[in-house]
Amino acid sequence: MPVRKPFEQSYYPPVPTKLTKSFRTNLVWQFFRFLVLNIRMLRMIRKH
Amino acid sequence: MARLLILGAGIAGQTAALHARNKLSSKHEVIVISPNSKWNWIPSNIWVGTGYMKPEQVTFPLAPVYAKSNIIFHQAKAVSVHPEGDSTTSLPFVTIEYTLPEKLGHIEKITYDYLINATGPKLNFDATKGLGPDKNSLSVCTFSHAHDTSKVLAEVIARMKKGEKQTLLIGTGHGNCTCQGAAFEYLFNVEFELRKQNVRDKTKIIWISNEFELGDFGIGGMFLKRGGYVTHSRIFTESLYTERGIEWITQAHVKEVLPGQTIYENLDGEEKTVNHDFAMLLPPFSGVGLKAFNKNSEDITSQLFAPNGFMIVDGDYTKKPYEEWKPGDWPKTYQSPKYKNIFAAGIAFAPPHAISKPMTNPNGIPIFPTPPRTGMPSGVMARQIAFNIADMIEGREAGPKRKASMANMGAACIASAGANFLKGTAVSMTMYPIIPDFEKYPDTGRDLNYTSGEIGLAGHWIKHFLHYAFLYKAKANPFWRIVPE
Numbered sequence: 311m312p313v314r315k316p317f318e319q320s321y322y323p324p325v326p327t328k329l330t331k332s333f334r335t336n337l338v339w340q341f342f343r344f345l346v347l348n349i350r351m352l353r354m355i356r357k358h
Numbered sequence: 359m360a361r362l363l364i365l366g367a368g369i370a371g372q373t374a375a376l377h378a379r380n381k382l383s384s385k386h387e388v389i390v391i392s393p394n395s396k397w398n399w400i401p402s403n404i405w406v407g408t409g410y411m412k413p414e415q416v417t418f419p420l421a422p423v424y425a426k427s428n429i430i431f432h433q434a435k436a437v438s439v440h441p442e443g444d445s446t447t448s449l450p451f452v453t454i455e456y457t458l459p460e461k462l463g464h465i466e467k468i469t470y471d472y473l474i475n476a477t478g479p480k481l482n483f484d485a486t487k488g489l490g491p492d493k494n495s496l497s498v499c500t501f502s503h504a505h506d507t508s509k510v511l512a513e514v515i516a517r518m519k520k521g522e523k524q525t526l527l528i529g530t531g532h533g534n535c536t537c538q539g540a541a542f543e544y545l546f547n548v549e550f551e552l553r554k555q556n557v558r559d560k561t562k563i564i565w566i567s568n569e570f571e572l573g574d575f576g577i578g579g580m581f582l583k584r585g586g587y588v589t590h591s592r593i594f595t596e597s598l599y600t601e602r603g604i605e606w607i608t609q610a611h612v613k614e615v616l617p618g619q620t621i622y623e624n625l626d627g628e629e630k631t632v633n634h635d636f637a638m639l640l641p642p643f644s645g646v647g648l649k650a651f652n653k654n655s656e657d658i659t660s661q662l663f664a665p666n667g668f669m670i671v672d673g674d675y676t677k678k679p680y681e682e683w684k685p686g687d688w689p690k691t692y693q694s695p696k697y698k699n700i701f702a703a704g705i706a707f708a709p710p711h712a713i714s715k716p717m718t719n720p721n722g723i724p725i726f727p728t729p730p731r732t733g734m735p736s737g738v739m740a741r742q743i744a745f746n747i748a749d750m751i752e753g754r755e756a757g758p759k760r761k762a763s764m765a766n767m768g769a770a771c772i773a774s775a776g777a778n779f780l781k782g783t784a785v786s787m788t789m790y791p792i793i794p795d796f797e798k799y800p801d802t803g804r805d806l807n808y809t810s811g812e813i814g815l816a817g818h819w820i821k822h823f824l825h826y827a828f829l830y831k832a833k834a835n836p837f838w839r840i841v842p843e
Contacts, residue, residue, distance in 0.1 A: 319606065323596035331601075334783055334814040344816035347786045351820075354768040354788050354808060355842045 360386045360751045363470035365436045367392035370704030370740040371476035377741050381748035393435035393457040398501050402825050404544045406504035408551045410777045413501040427834045433458035441697040442653035472747045475669050475702040479643030488615035489531045495615045495637040514636045518557035524635040529566035531639030533611030533725040538575050541640050543774045550776030565606040576727035578714045581802035582811050611725045627720035668708035680715050685765030685795045691758040701743045704736035734769045737843025765793040772821040784817030
């Protein structure tokens with residue numbers, strides 16, 4: 311989708327690889343991240 | 359018998375009402391005043407704006423919830439506060455004007471012992487010429503705005519399916535807007551929807567914002583540990599925009615929205631235009647315009663409220679440059695310094711200053727985000743205020759002891775980037791503290807052990823789960839207290 315043209319704003323930022331993007335919707339990995347994220351948020355709530 | 363009066367039934371007002379009712383014995387009264395008949399889970403309005411959810415899924419009627427919770431509810435708007443009473447009574451009171459159809463326009467005085475101002479913001483569309491759903495742009499700030507926006511989006515998609523190319527402009531409609539996060543979520547949900555409908559190649563999407571750089575979000579951005587580096591959120595945000603093929607305009611103050619065209623001024627003072635077929639631009643916020651009067655009916659609004667209409671509380675409002683800002687400037691108990699039985703929660707309190715660095719262009723126009731104080735922080739401060747007031751009413755404490763400074767508070771935020779149970783994503787962020795403390799955390803302003811961000815499907819699951827959890831809690835269903843703020 312994105313077309314990077316030299317010296318335009320989209321030329322410089324890092325862009326994820328296909329592997330990185332696939333992990334974002336990989337059910338097994340995301341189930342694990344679901345647990346991690348919930349723990350992170352609970353830690354935050356406990357600080358209040 | 360004591361009476362706690364709460365103005366507003368949004369996230370802060372509802373949280374305060376339920377916690378206060380739970381903490382106070384039944385001889386005391388809790389009264390809620392809200393001009394709206396429905397409660398709205400505002401964070402899900404962005405999903406109404408794309409058609410993913412219906413308005414009924416993000417709202418419910420308030421009256422039955424208050425009836426079962428032993429909370430008195432008046433569907434009315436607060437007009438004025440009289441903290442010393444008036445010539446007829448020495449009791450403090452608030453004047454309300456009913457919006458309930460059966461009593462429309464009827465004015466009434468409601469006395470109080472303690473008052474919580476949780477009125478939220480006025481959506482100040484008038485600050486920008488041509489801005490707003492009644493004029494030339496769309497909004498997702500309320501569920502009805504979002505529903506109307508979804509219809510326009512559907513028309514735009516229909517035109518694309520016929521082969522027409524369309525330009526969508528999404529972002530902030532004024533140099534002093536806040537809530538960039540909501541516009542960000544709407545942007546990526548629209549982009550996701552366009553891909554789902556196979557019309558993404560027919561669309562040019564442009565983000566316009568008053569942020570100095572992408573990823574600021576009104577909190578000055580945040581630093582994250584990732585891949586062996588400590589990196590600013592700007593990098594991750596630019597990466598996401600690039601990945602999704604979205605152009606961005608930052609440092610922009612929208613001056614005027616015309617049909618199909620937006621005129622903006624940037625930090626260099628240049629005037630530019632952008633043409634579009636669809637523009638969803640959030641308005642700046644101001645206070646709701648409450649007036650205040652003393653016993654002699656003299657106007658004391660300026661003693662209770664800042665010029666922007668938000669309520670002055672226990673913050674340090676001394677004007678000082680960015681370099682001298684301190685975390686200690688931020689309010690802790692949200693108590694009015696002038697009237698100790700008045701508190702403000704959520705968006706209704708006046709922040710002492712911004713969080714992002716203030717910027718002004720050569721024409722004198724300030725272009726920087728004002729501080730966000732919605733969602734989790736709103737709920738936490740409302741709960742602490744309710745607990746403090748309950749303690750004072752029940753005689754357990756003489757003053758507010760619990761504190762909820764945003765300088766000592768963390769926040770978790772889930773920003774949707776596409777709604778689907780298998781292919782959706784959301785950015786999950788945590789940060790501590792919300793107000794950066796460069797003395798304690800010299801390089802980053804925040805604790806890197808508690809500040810994080812990542813994008814993935816898990817975030818969407820959490821956002822969806824939280825949608826139902828917060829609706830469940832706001833309905834005061836059994837065990838509602840186990841759902842955190």
